[in-house]
Amino acid sequence: MRGSIVLAADDPANLARFYGALLNAPPQQGWGATHWRVPWPAGGFLELYAPSRSRPQPRQPGRMALCLQQSVDAGDPAALLQAWIQQATTEGGSLLEPARHEPFGVEAWLQDPEGNRLLLLVQA
Known part of the structure; x- marks a missing residue:
């Protein structure tokens, strides 16, 4: 499977x-x-x-999102996240919310080039 x-x-x-x-x-x-x-x-x-023209898939914000994760053993998780955000925006993504510290790591919400929600997460 x-x-x-x-x-x-x-x-x-x-x-x-x-x-x-x-x-x-x-x-x-x-x-x-x-x-x-x-x-x-x-x-x-x-x-x-690309969905079939006979069965289109409309864009939807929804509650589901992809989450890409990295972990850092040494160094600054916030700096790694900022570099990742920069890469994402250079590639056509856009930042929805600024990076923030959470108990589980540092995260930022973005949109990919087609408007899908994307969470970037760096765990220390």
């Missing part, structure tokens, strides 16, 4: 490049011209596809 995360996208190739850059993993062409895959750190893939 395998698992994956599926994300509908208007531009799957661009969104695959965005997540590939943040995950430091090369995007891969999927099963067709409108399907891309990015290896997911926990196993499986982040599957990005």
Whole structure:
């Protein structure tokens, strides 16, 4: 048995490049011209596809979001998070809320280039 995360996208190739850059993993062409895959750190893939025109998938803010995590043994977790935020915004993401310290680490909420919510989390 395998698992994956599926994300509908208007531009799957661009969104695959965005997540590939943040995950430091090369995007891969999927099963067709409108399907891309990015290896997911926990196993499986982040599957990005353009939905069928006969079954469109409208954009929805919802309560579900991808969470990308890093941990740091030495150094400043906030500095690592700021560098990651900078990378995400350079790649086309946008910051929704400034970084903040929580008991479990330092986090920031962003939107990916297509408006999906994304949580970046650095744990010390």
